Amino acid sequence: MQIAYLFVCLLECSRTRPAEGAVEDGKVEEKKRNHPGSFVDDSPCQDKKCFELTLAQRGRSQAPLGSHIWERMKPTEMTQDGGGVPVGKRLRFQRPYASVPQFTNSPTMIVMVGLPARGKTYISKKLTRYLNWIGVTTKVFNVGQYRRDATRAYNSFEFFKPDNAEAMKIRKACAIAALKDVWEYFTSEQGQVVVFDATNTTPQRRELILSFAKENSYKVFFVESICDDPEIIAENIKQVKLSSPDYIDCDKDEAVADFLKRIECYKLTYVALDDNKDRNLSYIKIFNVGSRYLVNHVQDHIQSRIVYYLMNIHVTPRSIYLCRHGESELNLVGRIGGDSGLSARGAKFASALQTYVRKQSISELKVWTSHMKRTIQTAEALGVAYEQWKALNEIDAGVCEEMSYEEIQENYPEEFALRDQDKYRYRYPKGESYEDLVQRLEPVIMELERQENVLVICHQAVMRCLLAYFLDKSAVELPYLKCPLHTVLKLTPVAYGCKVESVFLNIEAVNTHRDKPENVDVDREPEEALETVPAHI
């Protein structure tokens, strides 16, 4: 049904929209004038640092308009803010209204709540790793660390007794120092999310944080971990407390006894988030390591993603095996991309992989591949059921598909150089960037978190992205992680991180790793561009 358009009236369309969650209209102008904690900094940025900072920002890919030539931006042009969108999150090609999809418009503080040994630091670190990987700049502030720096030597649980006035003063001062650093991080380092890792077990302490956040227009999301299973708590203490700097000179039993007394100190004043009194706060309560959750008043996209992530992680022991397909025909001749089959040596690797997997005798192993021949052929040799994920396909090299590096240098020397300048964000013409890959792989990571033992047979760029997630590698390191053919990486979560075992299955293969060359200028000589290309037929 067509409705003829009538030119009725022109409504004023406000050109500068206040950020979502910003204070009332009257205060918007004030907010823009470099108020501490203000997310919009409209002072012109004259120095190179600003540009570099933004380049290092892990925002989503931009679309250069008109061509796929990488933009060369002058720093001063980047700071005109037209739409209340933070400087670093806008796209770099001079369109003041354009931006990447916004997870959130205000800085967010995630505040942990819970008795000691409830997994707060585990959750803090894991969540931070995930958020940074998907491109949200996040940092953990652990108040216990501040306390250790302030008091030098830990004596005993007596420090934590609620009637120890002097200690209370120190602990409060540490919290405030940490909050000050949080402000610094949001203001000068353009951070987007902070995880405030401390017990925060009293309403007073939480009020302190809420006032601080309100003053600075930060959003607050609480994550409370409640656990009364003594086995889980004992396991926690064993895994992460015994090796803590606090207990360096103690024997195991002493340490455990002292720590349990420490927990008792907190229990005296612990007030959990209350369903009634705290109904206006945004929070998630995690019961007994995830068997139950209570979610209250989720405000925006990033909080929704955080809740989804927290509801999918678990602590059941398991291992994740990452490897590439066996050597392919195109690998042999030094060509990238394409969809070729395995070479003779690649087929040998597939059998060796089958032997290796059988020897590991992993219970209920899931096997995942991409939709490309070479991973499928590798999985076929295992003789077990496997699932194909299109999201695991190798990075799309667009116009450079199936070219050798020498051909890319010959046909697209400028593109080749631009890629070396910023391998993470560079997008092949009609292809993808590593940054795009990370976005496409996010559901894979989410499902890996849900699962237990999994073997992922994938590709070089894909494996780099997955590895960067598990090993907390930055966007700068990610594209240069070494993922050689015919090598299986076994990742086992342990304490706050991941143990990696690298197992080379003894079948020779070409090297496909190309390091960053010395000279990355667009006007470099071909030899300089090709100096790090690995040997091939």
Next chain:
Amino acid sequence: MSDRAWPDNPPCPPSSVAVCMTNCPTLIVTVGLPARGKTYISKKLTRYLNWIGVPTREFNVGQYRRECVKIYKSFEFFRPDNEEGLEIRRQCASAALNDVRQYLAEGGGQVAVFDATNTTRERRETIIEFAEQNGLKVFFVESVCEDPDVIQENIVQVKLGSPDYTNCNTEEAVEDFMKRIKCYENSYQTLDEVLDRELSYIKIMDVGQRYLVNRVLDHIQSRIVYYLMNIHITPRSIYLCRHGESELNVKGRIGGDSGLTARGKEFAKKLAHFIRAQGISRLKVWTSQMKRTIQTAEALSVPYEQWKVLNEIDAGVCEEMMYEEIQDHYPLEFALRDQDKYRYRYPKGESYEDLVQRLEPVIMELERQENVLVICHQAVMRCLLAYFLDKTAEELPYLKCPLHTVLKLTPVAYGCKVESIGLNVDAVNTHREKPEVRTTTR
């Protein structure tokens, strides 16, 4: 699925299935007093699951009751001491469960949504036993709400138009319905944190203000929880349109990344006027990362967000070709596409099925947001529209999404009202109907 053997290698195994979402079928069971949004949630969830490729069907016990009792007299039918009424209701529940069993076992279903009040532990026990007997996983969705305004609004939106009240005036209907709710209240046993701690469920409180989630067992339950936690019922509108007419459009070529024609630019300007005239509060504008949508958005002079996942379907080797050229160079592919346009994947490109998977985060975010204008492309718009209007995989690739036309979608009752607004700027027609002859030898 067409059998496309690769030239020199053995064909890919036929088990080319995306991630297996569920191993055994799932029975979602709603719980809650009347007018708490159970049917709204059931229908919406069913629509979402079907769209992402999980065959789902809802079974509304009230429907069975209407078929059995034919004429609804009054709330007295629901009185807890009405033995005859109770017997009929029990039978209806059984009949519905029987149909559930058939759908999941033989009908190709993976998820069944059992939509009824299920307010007593006894009734829920019956369902759990049924599920155990039939190898089904059970997931409860309870909606708890005490806000009289919300309940009133529910009644007005969906109860007054119900077949039960066709011959009543508004006041009579509301009064009767309130008494009906009362009948349930006394025997209502909400899911209990302690007594029901072994069950898998989500309790939605006050239309999404708060959620209690217990024992999520697998991937599909996790996705369901995520979805339910992102939907809301705040009134709003979603505007879908394509970019203005592009250079390649005029040449009859598909894909590519060309700019707007003069007419396309005119559309962009008219779109700006239209949007301003609508006077929408806090409108978000989304585009893809292709020139033509960006140029269209630029004319609006408001902030907009660029989503790579909103890019047009990748036609692989057929990018920037005309349909005549595709017929010339790839006649086999062209025919295969006409045989199954939803699942067909262009060589080195994508299928509509791939598109749906890539667009799922967009849908999730659209559910979270309020007023949004999405400037996208033909195939992408078809996928989004199919989600809102509950179109099947067969219909989806042939939905009409002409250039220079804005579709305004407003959620109402259990569905979506669509207004199609042509902005009076001429453009080529890019819609290709399913041809009569689709064999590969045509």
